[in-house]
Amino acid sequence: MPLDPVEAIKAAFPDSVVDVINFRGETTVVVDSEKIADVAMFCRETEGMEFNLLSDMSCVDYYPKEPRFALCYHLYSMIYNTRLRLKVYLPGEDPHAPTVTGVWPAVNWQEREAFDMMGIRFDGHPDLRRILMPVDWEGYPLRKDYPLGYEQVQFSFNFDEIMSQKPHATE
């Protein structure tokens, strides 16, 4: 017997559901970031919902708004053919959320990607390392305050300054 996921989550976590958004036929449940692992486990295990596949986890930067970051978990239930988006908001200062690798192992690399690109820490993640960028990279490239990184154009007034930064300048 399929359950309405929104009502079920609201009933089980009355204090943690912040908002419910319906947009273009997609349902988003905004939950408290502390509770995301519990809500995720509830979504997977409850009979009538059984969101057994985590399709995707994306991270969004709403800079300069506060709370600055959002994590979007796109759940899919293979049994009931339903989709649900869980969303949590994280502050700009020291953003961190509990990991959900215990619920869906598939999220392991996606959380690493969010850490690499946005600098979100996932508490309890088994192997939180950079994944796409080099290990010694500084900064988080997908943040909105991170520049796109074009090469600076050399003019006569800044010729020496740029020249000194070029790799062959030491000879």
Next chain:
Amino acid sequence: MADIQIDSPVEETWQGSVEELKGLVSPRALTGETMLLNMGPQHPSTHGVLRLLLELDGETVVSCIPDVGFLHTGIEKNMEAKTYSKALVMTDRMDYLNPMGNNLVYCLAVEKLAEIDVPERAMIARVILAELTRINSHLVWLGTHCLDLGAMSVMLYCFREREEILDIFEMISGQRMMTSYFRPGGLWRDLPDEFVPTLTDFINRFPRKIDDYEALLNNNPIWIDRTQGIGVLTPEDAIAMGCSGPTLRGSGVAFDMRKVQPYSCYEEFDFSIPTGDHGDVYDRFLVRMHEMRESVRIIQQGLKRLPKGAHISNNRKFVPPPRAELGTSMESVIHHFKLWTEGFKVPEGEVYVSIESPRGELGCYLSSDGGTHPHRVHFRTPSFILISALSHLSKGAMLADLVAIIGSTDIVLGDCDR
């Protein structure tokens, strides 16, 4: 044998940081009991620039740690700096074997967010071309997979047929690989007159070519020895690790985005979803071979019902007017100017759209802040998830079989790293 050091501690042999190594490999590797081996990133059997850190006990893989990111080009970041229509060309470059599919998922996301209508001719043409791309991708997969396992002649046949598909792509879009042919609202331009006869001719000949490949492989004792019982993936593990596409279907789960959540009028087509029984390399191979036949069926149905009419939406707020109108209509000039300078605005909100790419579920998360540039685009790419499952798949396998396992997951590193 005297000058070969056995059981030397890892500090003496490992060039990199030992501290980082400690969390990844087993303690046996640190004492030198098991051997550490780098496979890639220039290894030909890793299908691109994938580096695998292997811990080997003799020839058995104890652990396999994939290292990706060598092809990372910041496509998601670049798309944020472009208008919606200009960002489209970035999507071709992700999965370079599936350009039409990448265009399709991005266009569907923009169309869903902005509520743009798509004419029927464009929808059917999209289905035909997406399936043609699937055949193209599967041909490259088959050729390279066979090449890895020593069946060299299959690759030449596969690339011969792929050449004809690329010629068709060039005919319709002017480009062989980076087509950028789908646009939000429809297609870039109408299909040329010679498209239908050329494709019909190819698609009528193609099933016999699949027979040829199967005659070379299906009962080939070497092929069977190398693939049967190798890299077994149970359906439960496959779902838990997020695998999709032929890798999941090879384990016996009939899950296909085209069936469960149809898009672009796939629900009006008649096709079946092939599945395997054992979840090994051989079953994944069979699934993809059947998929090519099913794609042929879909293309035949599409060609039969391809209607006449507009190839792109008439919604001037999102779709530029045809060139001919510019000489006669002031309004068209204004629309043309607005769309090619500022771009179109998309309502604030977020959508997630997914399609079935040749490798599995390809998802596009698109978030808009109401402006002319995408606020955030994120692609759920199947290769990224499949490579994360690789360490589980290869545990306990022989080193030579690892090549078969990598080939059978059909990964594209451009798709993984974006």
